[in-house]
Amino acid sequence: MTEKGKLALYWAASCGGCEIAVLGINEKILDVAEAFDIVMWPVAVDAKVKDIEMMDDGSIDVCLFNGAIRTSEQEYMARLMRQKSKVLVAFGSCAVDGGIPALANLSDREAIFETVYGHNPSLDNPEGTRPQTETVTEDGTLHLPIFYNTVRTLAQTVDVDYFLPGCPPEPERIWDAVLAIVKGELPVVGSVIGANTTVCDSCSRTRSEKKISGFKRTWEVIPDPDICLLEQGLVCCGIATRDGCGALCPTVGSPCIGCYGANEGVDDFGARMMSALASVLDSDDPEEIARIIAEGIPDTVGNFYRFSLAGSELRRSALHVSERQPAETV
Amino acid sequence: MKRVSIDPITRLEGHGKIDIFLTEEGDVANAYLQVPELRGFEQFCVGRQAEDMPNITNRICGVCPEAHHMASAKTLDALFHVDPPPTAKKLRELFYSIFFATDHTTHFYALAGPDFVVGPEAPVAERNILGIIKKVGMEVAGKVLKMRADGHYLIKMIGGRPVHPNWAVPGGVSRGITEEQRQEIEKMGREAIDFAKFSLQLFNDIVLENSDYLSLILSDAYADRTYNMGTVDENNHVNFYDGMIRIVGPEGEEHVKYPASEYVEYIAERVEPWSYLKFPYLKKIGWKGFEGGVDSGVYKATPLSRLNAADGMATPLAQAEYERMYETLGGKPVHATLATHWARLIELLYATERWVDLAVDPEITGSEFRTLPTETPDEGIGCVEAPRGTLTHHYQTDERGVLTHVNLIVGTTNNNAAINMSIKRAAEGLIQKGTVVTEGLLNKVEMAFRAYDPCLGCATHSLPGQMPLEVTIRGPEGETLDRLTQYVNNS
Numbered sequence: 001m002t003e004k005g006k007l008a009l010y011w012a013a014s015c016g017g018c019e020i021a022v023l024g025i026n027e028k029i030l031d032v033a034e035a036f037d038i039v040m041w042p043v044a045v046d047a048k049v050k051d052i053e054m055m056d057d058g059s060i061d062v063c064l065f066n067g068a069i070r071t072s073e074q075e076y077m078a079r080l081m082r083q084k085s086k087v088l089v090a091f092g093s094c095a096v097d098g099g100i101p102a103l104a105n106l107s108d109r110e111a112i113f114e115t116v117y118g119h120n121p122s123l124d125n126p127e128g129t130r131p132q133t134e135t136v137t138e139d140g141t142l143h144l145p146i147f148y149n150t151v152r153t154l155a156q157t158v159d160v161d162y163f164l165p166g167c168p169p170e171p172e173r174i175w176d177a178v179l180a181i182v183k184g185e186l187p188v189v190g191s192v193i194g195a196n197t198t199v200c201d202s203c204s205r206t207r208s209e210k211k212i213s214g215f216k217r218t219w220e221v222i223p224d225p226d227i228c229l230l231e232q233g234l235v236c237c238g239i240a241t242r243d244g245c246g247a248l249c250p251t252v253g254s255p256c257i258g259c260y261g262a263n264e265g266v267d268d269f270g271a272r273m274m275s276a277l278a279s280v281l282d283s284d285d286p287e288e289i290a291r292i293i294a295e296g297i298p299d300t301v302g303n304f305y306r307f308s309l310a311g312s313e314l315r316r317s318a319l320h321v322s323e324r325q326p327a328e329t330v
Numbered sequence: 331m332k333r334v335s336i337d338p339i340t341r342l343e344g345h346g347k348i349d350i351f352l353t354e355e356g357d358v359a360n361a362y363l364q365v366p367e368l369r370g371f372e373q374f375c376v377g378r379q380a381e382d383m384p385n386i387t388n389r390i391c392g393v394c395p396e397a398h399h400m401a402s403a404k405t406l407d408a409l410f411h412v413d414p415p416p417t418a419k420k421l422r423e424l425f426y427s428i429f430f431a432t433d434h435t436t437h438f439y440a441l442a443g444p445d446f447v448v449g450p451e452a453p454v455a456e457r458n459i460l461g462i463i464k465k466v467g468m469e470v471a472g473k474v475l476k477m478r479a480d481g482h483y484l485i486k487m488i489g490g491r492p493v494h495p496n497w498a499v500p501g502g503v504s505r506g507i508t509e510e511q512r513q514e515i516e517k518m519g520r521e522a523i524d525f526a527k528f529s530l531q532l533f534n535d536i537v538l539e540n541s542d543y544l545s546l547i548l549s550d551a552y553a554d555r556t557y558n559m560g561t562v563d564e565n566n567h568v569n570f571y572d573g574m575i576r577i578v579g580p581e582g583e584e585h586v587k588y589p590a591s592e593y594v595e596y597i598a599e600r601v602e603p604w605s606y607l608k609f610p611y612l613k614k615i616g617w618k619g620f621e622g623g624v625d626s627g628v629y630k631a632t633p634l635s636r637l638n639a640a641d642g643m644a645t646p647l648a649q650a651e652y653e654r655m656y657e658t659l660g661g662k663p664v665h666a667t668l669a670t671h672w673a674r675l676i677e678l679l680y681a682t683e684r685w686v687d688l689a690v691d692p693e694i695t696g697s698e699f700r701t702l703p704t705e706t707p708d709e710g711i712g713c714v715e716a717p718r719g720t721l722t723h724h725y726q727t728d729e730r731g732v733l734t735h736v737n738l739i740v741g742t743t744n745n746n747a748a749i750n751m752s753i754k755r756a757a758e759g760l761i762q763k764g765t766v767v768t769e770g771l772l773n774k775v776e777m778a779f780r781a782y783d784p785c786l787g788c789a790t791h792s793l794p795g796q797m798p799l800e801v802t803i804r805g806p807e808g809e810t811l812d813r814l815t816q817y818v819n820n821s
Binding site for chain 2: 020112
């Protein structure tokens with residue numbers, strides 16, 4: 001890139017952790033500012049949507065877009081940033097696969113509103129007030145964006161050029177991606193920028209092809225510090241998960257929760273996990289295996305699709321599942 | 331009626347928007363802070379395994395994931411009826427003190443600092459952290475960067491990851507620390523105390539020695555007389571990790587002191603159709619609208635609130651600063667919104683002192699850092715002080731520990747009503763008949779909510795720049811009469 005490029009960063013349904021991760025590149029952020037004019041970054045520099053709207057199409061070189069698409073406003077911004085950017089990167093697990101916010105796809109708008117504004121024990125809402133997209137007050141009319149039933153990934157909303165997973169991506173991976181962009185060494189459009197090995201590959205714990213009789217919940221056992229967590233009966237997702245972190249969670253004694261999503265060649269994260277779990281069980285009987293998994297892992301969706309429900313084959317549960325209302329509330 | 335919109339202000343679990351309505355005469359009629367986003371954690375956590383909550387709820391906020399991680403772990407202690415061993419409790423509080431010191435540092439220097447160090451009327455292009463560096467020198471910038479880098483380094487060392495730790499579990503933590511790590515934590519902690527002392531000296535020299543700033547802090551445009559909330563220890567001293575919730579009235583008298591588990595008796599949440607964010611208030615006082623005073627249930631939960639709600643600080647250096655603040659500002663309680671910045675620095679000093687106290691505790695390297703639960707899980711409530719206010723998690727499960735009900739009252743939410751009031755008051759004080767809406771005026775409205783550090787700033791915390799604002803003045807038909815933007819170009 002000979003002249004200074006234009007870089008934009010935007011966030012949709014996310015937590016801000018991706019921004020903190022970007023700041024984690026520390027003093028290298030000055031190198032980024034050297035190579036690019038940052039034309040949008042709501043947390044740090046100007047965020048005027050109007051200025052972006054007035055730019056020519058394709059005039060932003062690279063947009064790093066984090067967060068899933070949950071509201072009409074976020075969808076508008078995704079479309080706008082796509083239109084104005086040559087290269088659009090889905091940044092972080094929420095943009096790539098839906099992330100934690102996409103667990104809401106097990107529910108729907110009505111059920112969420114009912115819980116949040118209708119059923120919580122601390123609520124005082126006898127009239128059943130719900131947020132409205134338009135509210136007329138004595139002072140004037142106030143507007144809120146539409147809250148959709150379904151959370152979508154960025155690629156389910158607009159065309160995406162590259163994917164940078166992780167919740168959040170480690171600063172080192174972010175820096176790798178920035179270098180690839182600056183040097184013009186980006187991979188084939190549609191690729192993930194990052195490793196194509198698994199978390200297991202960089203985990204220092206010892207594996208011994210040991211078979212187990214069942215699964216344990218993390219609160220039921222203090223694991224040995226040196227042995228593979230899966231072989232100790234804990235649901236560790238390292239075997240299906242793309243590396244990028246260097247196995248940070250297993251290093252502190254916690255199972256991998258799959259935040260970088262499925263590794264290259266893994267079509268469905270949950271299916272890969274099921275076969276991995278079956279392979280460590282000391283049984284060849286499919287029925288017995290299914291029973292052991294159901295007994296040891298009451299929430300398979302939350303374990304196997306915690307960061308990837310929107311991007312998975314499942315995508316969401318059937319709409320209008322009103323039986324999914326929370327049980328007895330206080 | 332005319333309307334002044336400030337949109338977008340940045341993050342408040344997404345982002346926020348301020349609408350200020352003006353009468354035909356040009357006076358402020360009303361002001362609204364709208365939060366246009368909701369993610370629905372309280373619903374989609376139902377069905378999850380309870381032990382996964384510290385790793386799900388930390389994704390509520392990437393700026394203070396440590397607060398959710400810790401509140402969630404404490405909730406699980408209660409839910410599984412398990413008492414963590416002393417080493418675990420101390421490790422959690424050590425980790426939490428390091429987090430607090432780091433978070434308060436970034437807020438003061440990058441977000442709030444520019445208004446005072448560079449000045450509220452300074453040119454926009456200088457009113458950012460680069461302006462601070464220019465004014466106080468690279469040496470200071472180096473100290474700030476080191477404090478942040480050390481903090482994040484230790485958070486990763488102890489909690490496993492620099493953002494979204496995966497470490498606290500029901501009954502304790504997943505890993506202890508070694509003696510070698512302890513020494514590094516202690517060394518960085520001692521440097522952090524020096525940094526906190528330096529920060530208070532800087533505040534003293536630049537802000538308190540300047541009578542204009544002092545009168546700005548004490549001006550009526552930035553004062554709302556409400557109740558204050560904070561967590562206190564057995565001596566009624568400020569504590570971030572554990573204790574009783576204490577609420578004091580506008581005159582400083584104790585309204586109530588209760589264990590976190592009884593929050594439903596004292597806190598209620600109101601829903602307004604124009605915001606996705608709820609409005610908590612004191613249940614026994616009742617909701618009387620967006621009003622201050624002893625008869626209105628509106629309360630604040632901020633660094634200043636915590637100091638107002640306590641009788642003092644548990645560490646000596648912070649206690650001395652606590653006394654000096656109340657002496658300077660005319661006694662307790664202090665209602666000046668902008669004094670929140672001073673309170674935040676006193677909390678920074680306390681956090682660093684606590685950090686070192688815990689780092690030299692003989693039990694901190696103990697090998698008993700987890701107690702395994704043996705009882706059937708059912709229900710738990712857990713509280714910590716997040717940097718931006720008291721944070722409450724409340725879960726219920728079936729007998730397998732699968733969640734059936736989740737309620738969350740997060741730090742900034744406590745202050746939703748008070749922030750609305752502060753914005754209105756600042757606007758009223760600054761916009762009157764015929765006022766020309768200038769950039770400097772905008773910044774002063776912005777200062778009213780910036781004091782709350784309402785998670786709007788998030789990473790504005792740490793980079794050059796400030797909250798981008800756009801104000802549109804519209805006529806009765808919605809037509810644009812005037813438009814004003816503030817923009818910081820750092821290149």
